[in-house]
Each structure stands twice: as C-alpha cells, then as structure tokens.
Amino acid sequence: MENIRVRFAPSPTGYLHVGGLRTALYNYLFAKRNSGKFILRIEDTDQSRYVEGAVENLINALKWAGLEFDEGPDKDGGFGPYFQSQRLDIYNKYAAELVEKKNAYYCFCTPDRLTTLRDEQKSKNLQAKYDKHCLSLSDAQIKDNLDAGMPFVIRLNVPIGEKIVFNDIIRNRVEFDTATIDDQVLIKSDGFPTYHLANVIDDHLMEISHVIRGEEWLSSTPKHVLLYNFFGWEIPLFAHLPLLLNPDKTKLSKRQGDVAVEDYRAKGYSPEALVNFVALLGWNAGDDKEFYYMDELIEKFSLDRVNNSGAVFDIQKLNWLNTEHFRKLPKDSLLNQLKSDIANSEFNDKKYSEEYLSLVIDSMIERVASTKEILEKSPYFFSDPISYEEESKTKNWKPETPELLSELAKRFSLLEEITNKHDFEKPLKELAAEKGIGAGKLIHPLRLAVSGMSTGPGVYDILYIIGKEKTISRIEKAVKAI
C-alpha cells in the first residue's frame, strides 16, 4: 500500500472516551504498521458544544497513552488547519459547488415546520425524513428569500431509487437504498458545516486513505459516499469498528461507570495496561498472546483481524493486565511513581529515603497493581497506625497480649545490629518457646500493633522495614491504646 494516511477526528467534548482511545489506537497502529501518517483533526463544528480546555485534555490523554500524532494542531504537515472551525471558507466553497450542480439545495423551512413534519411521520410509524419541500423553489424565489435575509440551510439532494453500495474492510459489502436516506443538512443556518460535509471534504483534502471509525457511523456512510460521488472524488477505504459495550451490552456510556481515559489514569491504571487492554477489545493476532507492549502491537496489528461484533469492557481483565504490566515495571520508574504518589498524598510532609521506599516496593509489589495502591494498602510504612482493625482486635488481642508484647518489645530493644528480617524472628521464636505457645499467638497481635491491620507482608518484613525504634514505639503505643 502506498501513502497510508489515517486520522482520528474527535469532537472536543471535554475528555477522551475509552472507545475513542481504542479508535485512535487502531488508527495509530495501522499507520505505524504501514509506515503511514497518523493525523489528529479536531471536529469542532458545533458551536453550542464548545468546552474550555477540551482540546488540551484530548491531546494530553493521547500523549499519556503513547499515541503521538504526525500531523495535527501545532504540528502542520501541509494539510492544515486541523481545526474544522478554521476551515469554514473551504466548506462553503464546496457547498456552493454542490448547489451549483443541483446536488444540494437551499432550504428555508422553519424548525416548527420540520418538527410538525417529523411528528406526523412518526405518528404514522414512518421514517422521519425531509420531504424535499424546498427543492421545488424557483431560482427567483430563492434569490428573494436570500435577499430578504431569511435563515437557510443547505441540504444534500439525495437521488431517488438508487442503491448505494460500498465495501467495508470489516463488514464487507454494505448496501443502502437511497429511499432510506434523508436529505441531510450540510450547512447549518449559522454557516457552519455538519459533520458529514466537513468530514468528507477534509478526508479528501487531507488525502486520507483509510477511514477507521466506530460502527455508529456505518449508517451515515452512504451519505458520505454520495458526497464523494457528487464531487467526483476517490472514496477512501472504510473500516467500521465494533462498538465498546457496557456489561449490559449497550454502547459504552458514562452512566454505567468510568468512561474517560483520565478516570482510569487517576485510578492508577498505567497507559501500557489500558492500551494493551483496549487493543484486545475487538482484535487479536490469532495466537494466545495477551500481554503486549506498543511496539509489539504495531508489529502484529492488521485490520483483517478486527472482529465484527461489539466487545464488553470487562474491568476485571483490565485489572489483571494492569497488574501484569505493573510487575514488569523497572525499579526506578516504580520508585518515581511512588514518590510522586506520596507527594500527592496525606504523607507529603514526610521524607523517605530511596532505600526505604525500595524496600516498601519489594514487600508490596505482589500485593498491589499500582504504586498508589501501596499507599492505600500499607499506610503503616508512611505513618504510625492511628486505629486498629476491630475484627482483628477481637480475634487476636487477648488479656495476656499486652504483657507478651511488652516483653517482646524489651527483647527487640536488646537487638544491637540488625542486618536482616531474621534478626526479629529469633527473639519472637524464643519467647514463644519459653511461654510454650505457638508463634502465631505473638505474630498476629504484633502485626496488628505495628500496622493496625491484619494483612500485608510478613511481620518480620514489616519490622525490618520500619526499624527497631518504630517497632518498639508502636508496640508501646498499642499496649496502651488497645
């Protein structure tokens, strides 16, 4: 294939949807795999939906996910501008050409008439469609209306009784009857184009070779085909991607959980995991491999192997992948992440050495899926416990416990040089043997005393990491508090 150019063309609604991320990713992978160009185009033709900072958010989210675009805002490749709101002249020029050729026409119908028409059609269970009322206007009438400053739109003049057939890489042959296609508005009364017009013109002008987008666009594709034909332009190859679904199989939506890439980022999911996960939602290489890095995805990706049915966004599988990716992270990036999480936490006023944090990571890595979770699951590495788990208290804290722990603290205080966790194990085992009790009788209350919790790394690990002083002071505190 030559001159592969694909685009991700979101409208700036405020955040990047995970479905959008998947669409962007497939475009990106396809471009990279085929030495093509990945273009970002902002479809901001709806003035009423303008959201402050949306474009920045979008670009940041893409960057975070590792999807660097080759052309787009602030990165001109000779096909700009990449904001549709800056290309109004172009759309108007082409719309005029269509009107000239009678492939489009002025429409002066009021919103009132349109709603009445639609209601009527709906009540008769008919498809809501414009009735071509203004198509019969004479040139003189149109000129009069225009001169009188009447608001107008420009509509696509869909021919009657034709079949529109196109080929989709994923769905193969798709056919529509023009009788089922509405005379779509191309230019709105505010002078802005609708998606359909702007999209077709830009894809042509930007020399897009493959239109890879969500399946929700499949039913408006015949309108686009019609436009390409009217202009006499070559039609790009289409690939309509299966939708991402809620657990109840409806189109993935905000109502049923997190849908923005930023939400997952904020929760501690890594970009590698999220990318890996959405890549597999609707595509696989044909083998059993499930763990991928971006470069491997690029190497393996092909549109031929994209599925044709919708895929449920299964958070459990994402969690698993996130864990897998987390465990493979190099030590220094774990360290950096943990430091930045601490800086953003309640513990941000304290200082911890890299050696210390490194030990914390080693002890927790098998128990968490993000550095953020280390803070949540083992706060005792960052400050003294302020409360003690009730359930563990009733289970492990017996009348004789304070005395036993005090004795244990005394023996710990005698420890001179501590080089590893076993230095703490010895006195505990000895005490247990002397008292004729199982080590568990000491281990469980000890864990509760120093951590406030009943789960976590081995007690000796905890003691070794927090050190002798803290161990003793926490035991003393617990003896008084419980």
Add this chain to the structure above:
RNA sequence: GGCCCUAUCGUCUAAUGGUUAGGACAUCGCCCUUUCACGGCGGUAAUAUGGGUUCGAAUCCCGUUAGGGUCACCA
C-alpha cells in the same frame, strides 16, 4: 417502527468445511503459606434457534429469535 450491523464458556476471544471446540480473565477446589497476596495443580462453563447445501457445518445459504447501532441545523 424503517434501515443497517451482529450472534462460540459469565467476559475477551481461537478454531477461515474434518479438533475430545483451544486460550485468557473471572469463578470454584486442592497445594504452598501461622496473615494477605504471589505462585503451582485441577475443575465448572459455549457454538441462540429451525431449515437447507455437503460424505462431513461453529464455519457456507435461507428463515426465526435476540442484542446493538442509526434515523438532528450533535459529532
């Protein structure tokens, strides 16, 4: 409702006319472990349905059913 798309374990999927229908996540059980995890081993679990075509169908064709998308001066 019209039009369009889709249909393999609960979920993501493999098997492109011949397999005991495979893997992964989840789930369950056992082992490891004086906690929680990790890990190891094993189990439960699917071709929506009815017809064709064929020696042979998850796979090809038709119908049915179910789900989804779309029917805006939103993208």
